[in-house]
Amino acid sequence: MSNERGASEQTFFDDPALDRAFGVVMALATEVYVLRDRLRAMEGLLDKAGVVSTDALDAPPSDAATQASEADRQAFVAGLMEPLLGRQASKGASGEADYG
Amino acid sequence: MDERGFVAAQAFILDTKKYWSTAVVSSLKSEYRRRVRSTGHEPQSAADVHSLIGDTTLYRYYAWLERHLQRLKYSGRYGLVPYHRERADALLAPLEQAADDSRLELDPDLVLPKYFAAVDIHQHPGSVWGEPIAGLVYERGARSTTPMMGSRHRDLHQRFTDLVNEGGACKHLLDMGCGFGKSTKPFYESLPEAEIEAIDLATPCLKLACHDAVQAQAQNVRFRQMNAYETDYEAGSFDLVTSTMLLHELPPKEINRLFDEAHRVLAPGGRMVHLDFHLLPDAFAQFLHYGHGRRNNEPFMQPWAEIDVAELLAQKGFRNVSVEPFAEADGVDVTDNPSWRFPWTVIAAEKA
Numbered sequence: 373m374s375n376e377r378g379a380s381e382q383t384f385f386d387d388p389a390l391d392r393a394f395g396v397v398m399a400l401a402t403e404v405y406v407l408r409d410r411l412r413a414m415e416g417l418l419d420k421a422g423v424v425s426t427d428a429l430d431a432p433p434s435d436a437a438t439q440a441s442e443a444d445r446q447a448f449v450a451g452l453m454e455p456l457l458g459r460q461a462s463k464g465a466s467g468e469a470d471y472g
Numbered sequence: 473m474d475e476r477g478f479v480a481a482q483a484f485i486l487d488t489k490k491y492w493s494t495a496v497v498s499s500l501k502s503e504y505r506r507r508v509r510s511t512g513h514e515p516q517s518a519a520d521v522h523s524l525i526g527d528t529t530l531y532r533y534y535a536w537l538e539r540h541l542q543r544l545k546y547s548g549r550y551g552l553v554p555y556h557r558e559r560a561d562a563l564l565a566p567l568e569q570a571a572d573d574s575r576l577e578l579d580p581d582l583v584l585p586k587y588f589a590a591v592d593i594h595q596h597p598g599s600v601w602g603e604p605i606a607g608l609v610y611e612r613g614a615r616s617t618t619p620m621m622g623s624r625h626r627d628l629h630q631r632f633t634d635l636v637n638e639g640g641a642c643k644h645l646l647d648m649g650c651g652f653g654k655s656t657k658p659f660y661e662s663l664p665e666a667e668i669e670a671i672d673l674a675t676p677c678l679k680l681a682c683h684d685a686v687q688a689q690a691q692n693v694r695f696r697q698m699n700a701y702e703t704d705y706e707a708g709s710f711d712l713v714t715s716t717m718l719l720h721e722l723p724p725k726e727i728n729r730l731f732d733e734a735h736r737v738l739a740p741g742g743r744m745v746h747l748d749f750h751l752l753p754d755a756f757a758q759f760l761h762y763g764h765g766r767r768n769n770e771p772f773m774q775p776w777a778e779i780d781v782a783e784l785l786a787q788k789g790f791r792n793v794s795v796e797p798f799a800e801a802d803g804v805d806v807t808d809n810p811s812w813r814f815p816w817t818v819i820a821a822e823k824a
Contacts (some may be wrong), residue, residue: 379592382539382767384532395540398488402481402550409480 473550473558481550485541486616492537493812500525500534504756514755521759539767542595545613552612553597556605564604567679575690576682578675579697587723587772588673595769600651600674607652607676614654618800618814628800628816632716632747633658635798635818639743642666642712646737648700648730649673649718653681655747659714660685660693669705671698701729708739719748719819720765720776727776731788738823744790750777750817751797753807761815781819790821 383391418424433441507524508514515521525531546552556563570576584601592599600610618628632655643666647656650670660668670693672678678695685693698704700718713734719727734744752758758777765773785793797806798816806816 384536384539391536394536398540398544399548402484402544402548405484406477406480406550410476413476 473555478550478555481548482545482552482616485545485548485550488537489541489545489616492534492541494810496530496534496537497812498810500530501756503528503530517755518759518762521755535763535767538764539595542768545616546595546609547597552609553605556609556612557603560605563608567604567607567683570683570686571679573682573686575685575694576678577694577696578678582673582697582699584673585699585726587726588721591769591771593721593769600677604676604679606674607678607680610677611652611654611680614652629655629716630658631800632798632818633662636712636714636745637662639745639820642710642743644710644739645669645712645714646671646703646705646710648713648715648734649721650677650681650695651717652677653684653695655714655716656681656693656695657684657688660690661688664692666692668693669710670695671700671703673697673699701726701733703733703737705737707736708742709737711739711742713738713742713744714746716747717749719746719750720770720773722776723772724775724779727779728784731785731790735788735790735823740823742823744821744823746819747798748776748817748819749773749815750781750819751795752777752815757815760812777815785819785821789824791824793821795819 381388381391385391415424415426415429419426504521504525511524515524544551547554571578588601589599592602594600594610594613596606596609596613598606600606636659641663645659645663645666645668647659647668647670650656650672651674653670656668656670659666670681672681672695675697678697681695685695700715701722719730722730731744738744749761752761761777762774765771782793782795796818798818799806800813800816804813
């Protein structure tokens with residue numbers, strides 16, 4: 373495939389979909405690191421201002437806090453993994469177009 | 473984009489590149505050696521190596537990362553190009569102030585060679601000449617071209633300059649393909665008595681080089697826009713001609729012309745010393761290097777590496793020709809370094 377600058381796409385996997393999907397993964401990983409960096413910077417500033425304690429944030433959560441977050445964690449995991457199951461949430465047409 | 477986000481993203485991309493340069497490269501080497509042992513014969517060419525590991529999943533990720541980490545660095549959301557475009561006016565103001573300086577001579581009539589304009593080198597959108605910020609983008613990008621060197625990258629140019637100066641201080645130096653002046657700076661700093669001419673095709677790079685020379689208050693250097701293989705200097709004008717990372721950017725015909733031009737502008741007994749990527753110790757090194765050329769948009773890396781340069785220079789009448797590996801930092805193994813490295817080579821010769 374050529375882009376607007378007249379260059380061909382370089383692909384390295386048998387299915388170019390994997391080349392592009394891994395591009396999405398790396399773009400997301402970059403965003404995660406940018407967020408992580410900003411969060412640490414914010415914690416540092418808030419700690420300096422006496423608003424939060426970095427030590428308290430870094431300490432392990434109590435059993436009660438872990439339990440309290442369990443439902444949220446399970447919903448997060450379910451939302452992440454659900455597409456792997458191939459379930460269809462709505463009735464509809466078949467995935468194959470019929471041009472006949 | 474904000475400054476913190478840009479710095480964090482670029483640091484992440486660079487650290488991922490370092491992981492690639494070490495962990496991924498050493499895994500690939502191990503897998504390659506395992507396969508060589510199992511077949512019982514040593515590959516003789518890059519094509520042999522490709523048939524051995526080119527289809528492995530590890531090599532595919534190696535290649536993907538080499539291509540795409542460079543893309544992210546230059547043109548991703550936090551890339552060098554969008555970052556500099558957003559700030560163009562502020563960043564370019566000091567360069568424009570220095571552009572009237574007598575150290576800079578641009579040629580508005582210069583026609584860029586077709587080979588030069590055809591490819592966005594280094595995956596730099598618009599290449600090193602296409603827009604005013606291109607020199608700044610190139611300079612920022614070059615700080616991490618050799619990720620394992622980090623801030624020692626500047627040492628590379630100083631080490632080369634020291635090596636050249638060991639051959640005797642020159643009076644008239646021509647630095648071909650000077651880019652934004654990184655290769656020229658250690659020369660104009662270490663040779664205050666010399667007259668130094670530095671030439672390049674790219675306006676944005678020359679403006680940055682001039683700006684840096686003005687900042688350094690260098691009185692012994694001039695940056696001129698000119699093609700290295702057809703300069704306007706009189707024959708015998710120089711006692712030293714150098715270039716750094718230029719030859720691999722040229723097609724073989726233009727390399728041939730460049731050596732002819734260097735020979736013409738050198739005085740009898742004058743020296744020519746080039747630092748480039750050339751000597752590849754084995755088929756595996758060839759395979760990685762040729763692939764790097766394709767993935768980094770440097771189509772002439774392979775043809776340049778395949779030229780018998782010692783033979784070519786001897787044919788052109790140069791004497792004392794030497795083609796030697798160059799250690800870019802202390803502790804590197806020029807024959808089999810554990811992490812990824814360029815095949816740095818010094819090509820030197822004298823005009824009879």
